[in-house]
Amino acid sequence: MLTITGKGIGQRRRLFEDFSVPPPEEVGDGGPLTLRALITHVVTQEVAAFERRREARKLDRVLSPRQIEEGLERGKVSPEGRDGLPRAFKEKPVDVESAIATALEAFEDGMYLVIIDEIEYRELDAIVKLAEDSRITFLRLTFLAGA
Template structure:
């Protein structure tokens, strides 16, 4: 099943862009979705190939303020999938991010979800502000 994950682009002018993801496993609850997406991201990271940058790529990165070459500095470290899934679930439980499917917020990891083809899924990471009371 294909779904669209809404991601904020690093380019300031584009804003939020839908990125297509293919989910192969059966998703019943939010935790299944999060674990599946963690697996997809780990697979993408582990199979990422080093790419040569064109002048157009460099110019685009200069606009954003950072030119990076995509080099994996920790290529020898193996990612612990079980730990990564646990961290992602714990971050949701701690309120570090919210999940919306369409316009409906999912508030519990064990909430039943019914994904359809081309559904939009939005993850919103909350930034905690540090303040001081006088």
Template sequence: MNIQIRVKQLGKRKPIIENKTLDIPKLNSGSTLKIFLERVVEQQVNTFNSRIDNPEVLNFLLPNQLDTMVSEGKVDFKESYNSEKAKVNEAQEVALLAFKDGIYKVFLDDDELENLDDTLEFTEKNTFTFIRLTFLAGGYY
């Protein structure tokens, strides 16, 4: 199933990821929030691991990509120098623990999803928003 996601961080005006479509296999409306998070993490881990298996031979930036990165304040080639593959089960456990600990919140359109056992009714037109609530490093005083 295709879903729309958006990722935000407190203290930032623009979303980190704005309306990205993810194809999540084995996900249906009527799933619990826990199953939803596990499926999203599984898809993201598989995408990460496939980049390790199939590296780009020649990586370069197009002018529009460069302009976007400059406006975001960071220009890079999106290279991953870590050749170790991620483990799906460990990543799912970390994501669920982080949700329970309040490190991030999940919204379905404008409704906050608070309980991992809640059943989600959604379509491909709905947008899931992930908001990271902690500043992980540094800060300005």
């Protein structure tokens, strides 16, 4: 599995929790893989995972005593049942093609860099080298005032 990490320059905390995606099929058959294809693969996998999480949250859940206690400590006990879904989880499905286009445009606009196993990639059509356990870091760039 590929490990996906998100970082911001000058920030100690990660942008999101690390997650894993299976390698693209191109890696398994030994064919070349471009950064564009890799970003497309990661976005497609994450949109699918988001949709699965959204569907799972629609189900009523029974909370354990420990989960209730943790919720009380946070100030909100919520089983995330049908009536308690946030509005974003009730809306229409994510358009995967639009999400891919947004991710590729953000890369072209210099909003983030991609680092794979400590090698930085700056071109969408660059051939990337992946191992089955590669770490892919999306590094969000911050623009300086007046730049």
